[in-house]
Amino acid sequence: QVRLKESGPRLVQPSQTLSVTCTVSGFSITTYHVSWVRQPPGKGLEWVGGIWKGGSTDYNSALKSRLSITRDTSKNQVFLKMNSLQTDDTGTYYCAKQEGGHFDYWGQGVMVTVSS
Amino acid sequence: QITLTQQAESLWISPGERVSITCRASQSLLYTDGKHYLSWYQQRPGQTTKALIYHASVRTDGVPTRFIGSGSGTEFTLSIEHVQPEDFAIYYCLQTLKSPYTFGAGTKLELK
Numbered sequence: 548q549v550r551l552k553e554s555g556p557r558l559v560q561p562s563q564t565l566s567v568t569c570t571v572s573g574f575s576i577t578t579y580h581v582s583w584v585r586q587p588p589g590k591g592l593e594w595v596g597g598i599w600k601g602g603s604t605d606y607n608s609a610l611k612s613r614l615s616i617t618r619d620t621s622k623n624q625v626f627l628k629m630n631s632l633q634t635d636d637t638g639t640y641y642c643a644k645q646e647g648g649h650f651d652y653w654g655q656g657v658m659v660t661v662s663s
Numbered sequence: 664q665i666t667l668t669q670q671a672e673s674l675w676i677s678p679g680e681r682v683s684i685t686c687r688a689s690q691s692l693l694y695t696d697g698k699h700y701l702s703w704y705q706q707r708p709g710q711t712t713k714a715l716i717y718h719a720s721v722r723t724d725g726v727p728t729r730f731i732g733s734g735s736g737t738e739f740t741l742s743i744e745h746v747q748p749e750d751f752a753i754y755y756c757l758q759t760l761k762s763p764y765t766f767g768a769g770t771k772l773e774l775k
Contacts, residue, residue, distance in 0.1 A: 594765065
């Protein structure tokens with residue numbers, strides 16, 4: 548059974564770094580791409596970036612300078628790091644498995660608040 | 664980047680009715696493999712985001728047949744026939760033809 552679960556801090560101080568982990572089961576991250584998507588409270592979805600099955604990455608150009616997506620294949624985990632956080636980075640961060648050009652499975656998401 | 668426009672922010676309908684949600688892309692989403700890289704998602708409170716349709720018209724496993732995706736080029740539609748109570752949710756389109764991937768702003772189905 549395919550599952551994705553995000554974990555990370557619920558509260559981050561402005562200007563600090565966000566670190567979120569996506570732990571997957573039911574598939575290998577060396578076989579499928581994994582993307583990160585975020586959603587501000589009450590707003591729409593925004594693609595953050597992704598790590599492809601071969602290990603290369605692709606980032607949303609609007610966030611690229613602050614982003615790093617990496618993985619640990621032995622643990623089937625994908626990591627999102629975003630630095631210089633501001634209040635408008637507040638939102639729910641999701642990871643999603645990608646297949647055939649769409650995101651077929653999503654995690655429940657982790658709600659992150661950027662506040663002092 | 665490719666912009667996706669879902670013009671209707673909300674649609675008010677009654678159970679049993681048919682509804683269509685449109686998504687317009689700023690450029691064609693047709694790839695050289697003959698497939699359109701446009702997919703549809705449903706968000707309900709407390710549930711994981713659910714993929715409904717990919718390649719514009721292919722239903723994902725387990726999605727009821729009342730969900731129908733259609734369209735080509737730059738114009739796409741998600742239709743729901745005989746809307747059920749559990750279908751009142753927010754629907755997003757997504758393009759994965761070119762990076763950065765982009766979503767439509769979402770259309771909320773509300774009970775009339």
